[in-house]
Each structure stands twice: as structure tokens, then as C-alpha cells.
Amino acid sequence: MEATENRANGAGQTPSGDKKKGCASISVTMMGISAAACGCSANLILFFIREFNMGSITATLINYCTLTCYNFFAFAGFMVADSCFRSTSFRFSLVTIFSFISLLGTIMLTLIPAVQSLTPPPYESPSRYQYGVLYLALALVSLGFGGTRFGFLHMTACQYGKMVDFMVFTNFNYFFAVVIFGAVIYFDDNVSWSLGFGICVVANAIALIVFLFGKRKGLYCQNEPQWKISLSENSQGQDDTTEVQASALTKSFSMLTSLTTVQALTMDRSIDLPYFKNVPPESYQFMNLAISPFLALLCQLSKLLAYPYNTGQTLTPLQRIGIGRVFNIIAIVASALIESRRLHIVRTHDLTNKPGSVVPMTSSWLVVPQLLLGFAHSFHLLAQAEACSSQVFPRSYIIHEVMIILSYGIGNYLSATITVLVSLLTGWLSNNINDGRLDYVFWMLAMIGVVNFGYYLVSAKRYKFQQHNDEASSDKKIENKTAKKIVKCKDTKPEAKVVTEA
Numbered sequence: 001m002e003a004t005e006n007r008a009n010g011a012g013q014t015p016s017g018d019k020k021k022g023c024a025s026i027s028v029t030m031m032g033i034s035a036a037a038c039g040c041s042a043n044l045i046l047f048f049i050r051e052f053n054m055g056s057i058t059a060t061l062i063n064y065c066t067l068t069c070y071n072f073f074a075f076a077g078f079m080v081a082d083s084c085f086r087s088t089s090f091r092f093s094l095v096t097i098f099s100f101i102s103l104l105g106t107i108m109l110t111l112i113p114a115v116q117s118l119t120p121p122p123y124e125s126p127s128r129y130q131y132g133v134l135y136l137a138l139a140l141v142s143l144g145f146g147g148t149r150f151g152f153l154h155m156t157a158c159q160y161g162k163m164v165d166f167m168v169f170t171n172f173n174y175f176f177a178v179v180i181f182g183a184v185i186y187f188d189d190n191v192s193w194s195l196g197f198g199i200c201v202v203a204n205a206i207a208l209i210v211f212l213f214g215k216r217k218g219l220y221c222q223n224e225p226q227w228k229i230s231l232s233e234n235s236q237g238q239d240d241t242t243e244v245q246a247s248a249l250t251k252s253f254s255m256l257t258s259l260t261t262v263q264a265l266t267m268d269r270s271i272d273l274p275y276f277k278n279v280p281p282e283s284y285q286f287m288n289l290a291i292s293p294f295l296a297l298l299c300q301l302s303k304l305l306a307y308p309y310n311t312g313q314t315l316t317p318l319q320r321i322g323i324g325r326v327f328n329i330i331a332i333v334a335s336a337l338i339e340s341r342r343l344h345i346v347r348t349h350d351l352t353n354k355p356g357s358v359v360p361m362t363s364s365w366l367v368v369p370q371l372l373l374g375f376a377h378s379f380h381l382l383a384q385a386e387a388c389s390s391q392v393f394p395r396s397y398i399i400h401e402v403m404i405i406l407s408y409g410i411g412n413y414l415s416a417t418i419t420v421l422v423s424l425l426t427g428w429l430s431n432n433i434n435d436g437r438l439d440y441v442f443w444m445l446a447m448i449g450v451v452n453f454g455y456y457l458v459s460a461k462r463y464k465f466q467q468h469n470d471e472a473s474s475d476k477k478i479e480n481k482t483a484k485k486i487v488k489c490k491d492t493k494p495e496a497k498v499v500t501e502a
Contacts, residue, residue: 025214032207033099036106037145039184039200041067043282045261047193051112051119052126052134055431056262057423063258064416066138071409073146078402092215095148099208102144106200108137113193149405182286189280254408255415255445256332256373257285260366262433263339267363284366318460324380325456329449331372336442338365346434355432 044066048059077094112118118133120126126134188196264281271279315323342361351357422444423429428437 025210029207029211029214032203032210033102033145033148036102036200036204036207037070037141037149038181039203040106040109040141040145040197041070042181042184042286043188043196043280045258046188046265046281047113049265051193052130053120053123056265056433057419057429057431060258060262061416061419062138064254064412064419066142067254068409068412068416069139069142070146071405071412073143074149075402075406075409077147077149078405096208096212096215098144098147099204099211100144101140102148103201103204103208105137105140105142105144106197106204108133108140110194110197110201112137113197182283185280185282185286189278189282254412255418255441256335256369258415259438259441260284260335260370263342263438264363264366266357266359266433267342267361267366268358269363279363284363284370320379322453322456322460324376324378325449325453327372327376327379329446329453331369331376332442332446332449334369334372335366336439336446338369339439339442341365343434343437343439352434353432355434357434359434 041063044063045056045059048054048062049056052059054062077098112134118130120130184196184199187199261281261284264279264284269279269281270277342359345359345361346352349360351359419429422441426437426440428440430436
């Protein structure tokens with residue numbers, strides 16, 4: 001009986017019941033790891049400023065470096081594992097090791113604000129020992145979460161098998177991580193840092209336990225996904241996609257969201273609600289992330305609209321990507337205008353040399369650029385996934401995810417580079433932003449975005465949509481089935497007439 005079941009499922013595959021349990025185990029594990037990673041990076045800028053007495057620009061720069069290491073570790077891990085270690089069991093071992101590393105890093109982050117000797121006294125600079133413990137914790141977190149990300153990309157692809165199920169899982173995983181992101185921000189700002197990071201420890205520990213339980217029970221599929229292909233396939237499509245992906249580097253800049261947090265620290269964040277007296281500075285970044293999945297659904301509904309209406313055509317993925325780039329530029333321009341107004345109020349009230357003062361301007365204005373950025377994300381991300389996976393890399397959603405990881409890593413690195421260069425060459429960025437010209441930085445980013453949008457238009461014009469063999473064959477099968485049905489209908493109609501005549 002077991003041999004027959006194994007033969008029916010194929011070598012290396014799990015029975016249907018175990019496969020469903022394996023999908024559930026993978027889902028819980030990936031959601032826990034993603035929630036822990038998102039929660040640890042949710043409030044780092046404010047954590048550096050309040051617990052380590054860093055300047056706002058210095059804290060932003062360290063945050064850029066942490067995100068860069070996380071994305072580069074994920075990309076390097078994927079390339080090494082995919083080229084050198086193709087054994088699925090070895091990848092399982094790597095995921096287990098990196099999960100332990102990430103758990104150790106989150107535990108260290110939780111202990112840092114709880115142990116008094118690991119943080120400096122108020123208004124004093126941290127010691128080398130305190131810096132060393134902080135950087136070690138950040139390195140472990142980046143290495144652990146980056147290493148687990150590449151492993152789970154492959155495992156979820158093997159487990160789900162169907163590309164549609166895999167994409168639905170990744171989108172739901174994103175939504176769950178955003179919810180944890182908001183919860184960690186609330187606990188960090190209103191309760192304690194240790195409780196906020198403690199949520200990440202619990203999520204990471206649950207994910208690791210569930211993963212080891214599923215591995216011991218043999219619930220995970222050992223086969224390669226049927227829709228995985230090699231990168232040597234369709235080299236022309238790869239070149240076109242690389243150009244389109246390269247034009248997304250300015251979209252990957254994290255300067256807008258990070259500097260919005262710095263702006264919110266100096267503005268009036270008071271709010272009249274029972275459980276909130278002040279809006280957390282990082283919550284504006286949460287608004288951007290939270291609105292993206294809902295707007296993405298509306299973006300998908302827009303594909304059903306006729307454009308233009310008389311031809312019945314829908315918006316192509318490249319057109320939707322272009323709309324997202326335009327929204328991104330508009331968001332940066334809105335931030336520049338808001339910052340210009342904020343600096344005008346600073347000079348009017350003589351607050352230039354008072355870095356700790358609150359500018360009498362409501363921080364609700366910062367919602368506008370974040371909403372625009374949410375629109376940009378919703379148009380850009382899903383359209384780029386569709387362009388990469390369905391047009392260039394057939395049934396290869398993993399490649400798209402890896403390209404996104406690389407683009408965000410380069411984007412964070414460029415954000416850190418621009419921050420350092422602007423700080424050294426101009427006086428626009430300083431730890432006291434009331435004495436700087438942050439609006440000039442936003443205008444500079446807007447100009448870079450316009451130039452990059454021009455490069456995108458050139459790349460999109462050279463982009464060629466291709467119908468792959470598997471898609472063409474499926475279309476032919478559908479045509480053959482419909483043709484057979486028509487023939488059967490034609491054959492049965494005369495017989496029906498004979499019966500009625502009789």
C-alpha cells in the first residue's frame with residue numbers, strides 16, 4: 001500500500017495529506033521569521049537615538065548599513081547555495097543554522113536595553129564595549145535573517161509546487177509581517193524596548209520549533225519545483241529584465257522613509273486618543289507598508305478596466321511600473337515641500353539652534369508622502385513580479401525575489417553613500433536638521449528620480465514581451481479542447497433532430 005502511494009506521488013514527494021501539513025508548517029515558519037526580521041528593523045533609528053544617544057543622521061546611516069548587510073547576506077547565500085550546494089538536505093541544515101543565529105541576535109537585542117551596563121547613561125557617548133555588543137547583535141541579526149531568507153525561498157517553492165500558490169503565500173506573508181511591524185512599534189514607544197524585541201524572539205523561536213518539527217516528521221518536499229528553470233534560458237529576456245530592474249535602484253532608496261522618521265521627531269505628534277498620546281515616529285513608515293497590499297488589490301482590479309476603453313486593452317506591467325515610478329517622484333517632491341514649510345516655521349520661531357525643541361507644525365503632513373509612496377509600491381511591486389516571472393522567467397518567481405533582494409541591497413548602500421557624501425561636501429545633513437537643508441536633499445533625490453525615470457522609459461521601449469513554449473502549448477491545448485467540443489456539438493445536433501421527428 002505504501003509502495004503504491006509512493007509510486008503515485010512520485011519519488012521524493014510526500015503524500016497529499018503530509019504535503020498539506022508541510023505547507024502549513026512552512027507557512028508558519030516563514031511568517032515567524034519574516035515577522036521577527038521586520039520587527040527587529042522596525043524601530044532601529046529611534047532605538048539608536050534614545051538608547052545610545054546618537055545623532056539622527058548617524059543613526060540613519062547605521063540603519064542603512066544594517067539593511068544593506070541583510071540584503072547582501074540574503075543574495076550571497078542564495079547564489080552560494082544554488083551554485084555549490086544543491087542538496088536539499090544540506091539547505092535544510094543551513095536554514096536551521098541561520099535560524100539559530102537570528103534567534104541569538106534577537107535575544108542580544110532584547111538584552112541590550114534590559115541590561116544597564118550595555119547602554120550609556122543619558123547625554124553620554126557609548127563606550128567601545130557597548131558599541132561592540134550592539135554591532136555584534138546587528139551582525140547576527142543581519143546574517144541570520146539574510147541566511148534564512150534564501151533557504152525559505154527555495155523550500156516554499158518546492159513545497160507549494162504551483163506558482164500561483166507560492167505568490168499568494170508570499171503576499172500573505174508580507175501582510176502578516178506588516179501587522180507585527182505595527183505591534184512592535186507600539187510596544188517600543190509605549191511600553192519598553194525589551195518587550196518589543198521580545199516579540200521578535202518569540203516569533204523566531206516558534207518558527208524554529210515548527211520548522212524542526214516538520215523536518216523531523218518528514219513533511220517537507222525534497223523535489224525541485226516543476227517550474228524552476230536555469231538562468232541560461234532566454235538570455236535576451238534576462239538582459240531586458242536586468243535593464244528594467246536596474247532602473248528600480250532609485251525606487252529602492254530607503255532615504256525617504258528614514259528621513260521621514262527624523263522629520264517626525266522634531267514635529268508635533270500629539271493626538272487625542274485614549275491609548276495614544278503621541279504618534280510614534282516610525283508609524284509613518286508603517287502607514288506606507290500597510291497601505292501597499294490593499295492598494296495592490298485595487299491595482300490588480302485596474303487590469304480589468306479597458307485602456308483605451310474602445311479597444312478592450314488593459315494596462316501592461318511596464319505601464320503600471322511607470323505609474324509607480326511617477327508616484328514615487330511625486331512623493332519625494334511632496335516631502336521636499338513639507339520640509340521647506342517646516343524649516344520656514346523653524347526660522348520664524350527662532351528654533352534653529354534648539355535641536356530638542358518641538359516645531360509647532362503637525363506631523364500629519366507626513367502622511368501625504370507616505371500614502372503616495374504606498375501607491376508607488378502597489379503599482380510597482382506586483383507589476384514587476386508579473387513582468388519578470390510571467391514574461392521573462394517562466395514560472396520562476398524565485399529569480400524575481402532574488403533580484404528584488406539585490407536591488408534593495410544596492411539601494412540601501414547607495415542611500416548610505418549619498419548620506420555620507422552630502423554630509424561631507426555640504427551642510428545640508430546634520431544631526432540637528434533644524435540647522436540643515438533637508439529639503440535640498442529631497443529635491444536632489446527628485447532630480448535623480450526624474451533622470452532614472454528617463455532611463456526606465458528607454459529600457460521599457462527596448463523590452464520585448466515573449467510568449468514561451470509552455471504558454472503557447474497550453475493555449476493550443478485549450479484551442480484543441482474547444483474545437484473538439486464544437487465538433488461533438490455538430491455531430492449530436494442531427495441525431496437530436498431525428499429523435500424529435502420520430
